[in-house]
Amino acid sequence: MLPSVASPLNLILGVIVSWLAIGLVGLARPLSLRFVSRVLFPLGAAGGLVLMAAAFFGIPAAPATLVLPLGLPDLPFHIRLDALSAIFVGLLGVAVVGISLFSSGYFRRGQGSAPGVLCLQYHLFLASMVTVLLADDAYLFMVAWETMAIASYFLVTSSHKIPEIRSAGFLYLLIAHLGAIAILLCFGVLQGGQGDYTFAAMRGIELAPFWGSVAFLLALFGFGAKAGILPLHVWLPEAHPAAPSPVSALMSGVMLKIAIYGILRVTFDLLQVQIWWWGALALGLGLLTALFGVMFAAVQSDMKRLLAYSSIENIGIIVAGIGLTIIFHVYGNPHLAALALVATLYHSLNHACFKSLLFLVTGSVLHATHERSLGKLGGLIHNMPWVAATALIGSLAIAGLPPLNGFVSEWLLLQAFLFSPGLANNYLNMLVPVAAAALVLAAALSGYVMVKFYGVVFLGQHREARLAEARDEGPWARAGLVWLAAACVLLGLLPIVIIRLLDHVTLPLVNFAIGADAARAGWLLIAPVSPERASYGPLLFLLGILGTVLFTFALVRWLYHGRVRRGDAWDCGFPAQNARMQDTAEGFGQPIKQIFEPFFRIRRHLPSPFDAQPFYSAATEDRLWHWLYLPIARVNERLAAWIGILQHGRIYLYLLYSFVTLLVLLIIVR
């Protein structure tokens, strides 16, 4: 055990303070890129390592609480570290080590804000996210939550001279604030009229079903706005391409998980009683979000937008897992509830690793080629072997292929679906198989998306001549990429260890731990329900794959002539092949576009045979934007115009308004 001074909670507090200090030091030397990137960012990465250690010791430990002598008079900050917080602290730690190392080699001179300012915003963002996880009263939670939103807003708009980036930032800020209002109202409902906003007090209150539902819906809306649940997802595909890549990685990999943490915290910890339809709602919304995200990811031709939509998909899967947990929990099936919750948390952890990795990869590609459009990339595997190799691991993981981590969590979630026995609700019994099918569809399509991402960016020939000059990343960035890739592999190979850790979360939340059961068949195999029905041994799988590949390789070398021939990629024997003959990102996404056409709003320009200068263009737009957001904006503008009628710019008229109001009120009061 650790000595008491170095308790996990104190370690985490120390990291928060040192991150803030690092940010301020960066501000002291705002223009020295060398100092910021060679000293401060690696120090920040070390903070991530400390968080991992703290999480490792903090997850099994009993909840630790502390009252900080900060905040307003008579309103101190309460903090608490329990297993749920600790899991997410660990997730943040793992991702931050990789992202901060990568950032050490990423930021360049003359791009966006000054390095010191970026350093401050970045570390403030990190510190506020950890603070959200530790907060044990609504006050500190909201303060940290808003700090997080504002710090990330400034990071997103670091290249604020570009109008698109400004408008993306505005959209992000708008939706973040809508969400924050909902969360604030949610806490208002949760405190149940007692006026005590500590979480400890909220745990002690059992709300009436109506108010409980209101709180849950507000939480789902508020945290969903941050996580990107349909229909509040619109900011993701705008903000992620606008932000610098490490920031996209942090936002997508970590910040979305903080929102997931919020949903879990409110639903399973602060609310004492759950209702079945909450689960059905979360499940339905989650699956819709997942399918929507993956469909749009398949038709994107900008690599960061593609990844942003893929994040929407993964959040959908996680929310569906939460929904399933609620359903099983309400219907008294703790075993499956624990299984679904483990799958949810596991997928959060996985997504933090592989999505951060892939966003960092896009950053490398962007720096090497100055190109984000998939239509102009290609063949980078030869120029950037390190980036390509780590990107391959990330792509395979996100596609859910064994033996990597994406498979484990999606498989666990599917197990939870498939083992669902007759629930007490007939409608749900009908819904669950459909939901399982939708999940599988989303998982399969995400494989398609990743083939597109990896294939178009790294394989084939260069689509532009200047891509031949692309260079691989330096040692810092490589270290960050390799760290995250290694995390993906280890999370895939050691599921039993992770599930054992997650047990400490499921036990207090849904009163069951599946670790002992899952490890019954030995530490090699995980068998969430029983070894007879389904089990999975990632190490065996890895050995099998390696064995098959080596065997085939040897066989070919031995039986065939054994020489290595190098030909053009994918030339299929056609002699005069050039880069324009390759399948494009557009072309690759075409089948999905055709199959799911009603879901997209497509604007095409097709050339006619008589055009002197024929061109083709197609833009795929989000229908929800036109159905939901633009009408709201129009109504808003009309209201503003009505109120604008009052404004004449004549002071005596304004005075007259107050005068008449005063008189009328006086006469009414009389």
Place this chain on the structure above:
Amino acid sequence: MPISLQLINLMAALLLLIAFAMLSQRRILSLIYLFAWQGAVLAANSVIVAWSTGQTHLYYSALVTFALKVVVLPWILHRLIIRLNIKWDVETLINIPTTMLAGIALVIISFNLALPISQLAGTITRGTLGIAIAIVLLSFLMMITRRKAVPQVIGFLAMENGLFFAATSTTYGMPMVVELGIALDVLIGMVILGIFFFQVREAFDSLDLKHMEKLREE
């Protein structure tokens, strides 16, 4: 009826008279003199109330009123109009007789409003609340009907006089701290408005507020 009450009623009547005089006055310089007179009557009223009720803190309040509203503010305003060179006539939006008629209507409304409150009040000066409300509303009316910035500011200050009168005559004055706070506010407000005049004139070459219409969003 005791002599002090009669005196207070006299002061109230004088204040109302001055308020009407301000409403009808076209010249800025005279407006400032009227404002100073209003302050003097107010201070006298405070002294009378203090003397008749034995509320000693009202003497201090009278002193502050006198210093601020009879000496300092008129002096600042006077300097302002000399430096801005605006001693000319005030253009009104509505002609003076109409304004006076509106003023009479306001006085009637004020008395009507004050009636139920006066019946509840137990202080010796309860009849004056209607007049206090009338002064506030008349000053407000003056702010509305004047086009130039300086008379509007004087209207604003006169409104504060009305409030002060209401406070002294109905409740024997506010706590000293509040009174000092308000006095400071008025002074600071005056300083800020003084700076504001220069800015407005610099921007528009005039203190006519109709130029401000340009500031609205099209």
